[in-house]
Amino acid sequence: MSPTAAERGREVRRKLLDAAVALISERGWGAVSTRVVAERAGVAPGLVHYHFSSVQALLSEAAVGAMREVGAVLEPALARAGTPAEAMAALASALDPYTGDDPTSLLFTETYLAATRDPALRAAVAEVIVDFRARLAAWLGAHGVAAPEATAAVVGAAVDGLVLQRALDPGLTSAAITPVLTRLMGGQ
Template sequence: MAPTAKQGQEVRRRLLAAAVELIPERGWSAVSTRILAERAGVTPSVVHYHFSSVQDVLTEAAITMMREVLAATDFTSAPTPAAAVDAMLGSIEQYDGTDPTSLLFTETYLAATRDEHLHAQIAALITEFRARLADWLAIHQVAEPAATAAVLAATIDGLLLHRTLGPESPHLTTVLRRLVS
């Protein structure tokens, strides 16, 4: 690969990394070309050389992070549906609702209410995750696997959103395990 292509990939990577930092710090709508360029250590014109708009940088950065978090939500090695619930709950333990990843998700969901393209990309991620979970639940003979997957996915999302608002129920795991029994 030519040095120029490598440099271009590095600049693009820095812009995306800066967006991942700035979305939770400032909020989606407060990230400007100037702020993004400054954080990435480039001139503002470079942002528009690599992306058609700041929104495109933010969207790609957020969707990539969301895809990584969903991929890391590994329930497939669990021996039982109850163990899968435990694995899913365990995968979100590191997020307290105020950490950068939680805030990135919250900001991105909010931005998706005003951006159809972002909305469609998030919907596709959720659909893929639900399908993967539903297929696994079907193999493990859980009743109504698609509906159960939708409820579990929404519950996990809701738990992350609610974490900053108050304590979780001590019986949450029991209730979710019952859902898959």
């Protein structure tokens, strides 16, 4: 049975989004063009603008989608944690694959930089951050951490900063940062 036109359209869209994520990491936000994305996705260049209003719209949707996927790992990490200290250890361990120069870290760096120049992208990235903070704050509040919203904001900023700085200081591993994050929760 052949795929329907709608299924083929969804597949092309997925290929374009995947290609955009990879290219942002490899080349940088500003070096991704319609032709390059289409070539990587294995589709005609006209399909980029059929599915997206612009290359910027494609890059934004791809990057924000990837950021949401990374943020989704919070749920299982928190579900396994019984105490705030365990939650901080789980978050810190979840950062270990992000070396600062891996594709996901580079995607985040490029997206944050692009968001400083694009108000729509800035709003979309801020929404991802707010969602991450809200989920973390709800967990922290349910586990007796004082000022859970403010604590979640600081922990979220620390997580972002650690990923950004790991390219410059590979010593910022979970082993190094877990004791500090634990102290933030009031633990020893």
